[in-house]
Amino acid sequence: MSAFQVPPSLIKLVTLLFNGVLTSLEIFFLTLLFSLPLGLLTALGRMSSQKWVNYPIRLYILIMRGTPLLLQLIFIYYFPFYLMPEGLKFRLPRFTAAIIAFVVNYAAYFAEIYRGGIESIPIGQYEAAAVLGFTRTQTFFKIILPQVIKRILPPVSNEVITLVKDTALVNILGVTELFRAAKNEANRTFSTTPLFTAGLFYLFLNWIVTKVFEKAEKKLGYYR
């Protein structure tokens, strides 16, 4: 029997990493919760014919996609304290700063995915809806958006998989998520096992993400 006994040190490691995973998941879900709707708004603004709307949004998307997320994390965390004028200085909690950075960064990527999806819907769909008397809002939410969601699932799944791995970046702000928990343990025990185990955790999470998207694609496969 002793050959099958799990060593206590491994149980301890998994428990430790599991706490880190919970924080990673928290970042993951909060980011999706806010960035998916914000991305849609951003896409609509990006497609606006008003220059004063679409120019600033294009600049925002350029900055978010054109600079490292790691720098954005640092910038958002330090900005309110070091760069705000005297009297307006404040400290953002590390976790809040991380969520803000992730949300604004991912919203920019999602916006471009939404835009691609929306622009791929034939104009005839809008015209048929208009002639039937649907309002613009009804047309968007009943006719256009459902078709957009089906079309953008593959690129969105790419982003979501990247997000799982990107959560490791918040360790730069000292938030103890999966990666930081593993690194600390590796340093303490002079062993690479915790890092390797963390890798397996990320892989497992993305296996679930992949399965979820496969299911969603199947569910929306009832039409072409």
Next chain:
Amino acid sequence: MQILKVENLYKSFAGSGEVVTDVSFEINEGEVIAVIGPSGSGKSTLLRCLTLLERIDHGTIKVAGETMVETTPQGRVVYASEEQLRKIRLRLGMVFQNFNLFPHFSVMRNITEAPIHVRGLSPAEAGEEAEKLLAKIGLTDKADAYPYQLSGGQSQRVAIARALAMKPDILFFDEPTSALDPELTGEVLKVIRQLAAERMTMLVVTHEMAFARDVADRVIFMDKGQVVEEGTAKQIFGDPENERTRNFLRNFSANHKLG
């Protein structure tokens, strides 16, 4: 009763010059009008102006006595308020060349969605009406099918049912058989003939001359954005007055059989 009155309608697009030039005509209740003419003669653009898919540059359009758009003596084009336009739009039905069915809805839901959310019918009422329409177009067994599972002819029949479900006062057809394989045009034309027999008011832009001759009460021949000639089907096809009409019909019957 007069369903549609068009006066001095002009429409041009930036870069392509005038597409519709000084077009005037009217349609009375129960009439079937065929609009014929060469490609690029402005037929489709005219239809798109009448269904509010394009904004006109000049002229007046009245639907069942209500002004959709008019032009002031100073030349300013004034459309009715959004509220009024919404009401007017409900009187107009449109069948597109490419069907434009909603791919994510079943046939049934394609037909019931607008009656429920625009006309305010209960799903049960809308479903009942849709079933009658499906019986009429001979597609009762396709109620649960999705558009990708239909042939072109079936798709167009569903598109007609979808338009009819809104109970329009007038139904516009923009080349309803042009996207179909030749062997599928018959089933669509049959449905339109049936509607004509029921005195549905219709304006059909078409290249099907035999159909126009047999079904239309009046025929409008358009060329280069203008109404060249307007008359009964018998007169236009039997004894056209205008040289351009004669040429068009002669070329047409040389290329197609006027069966």
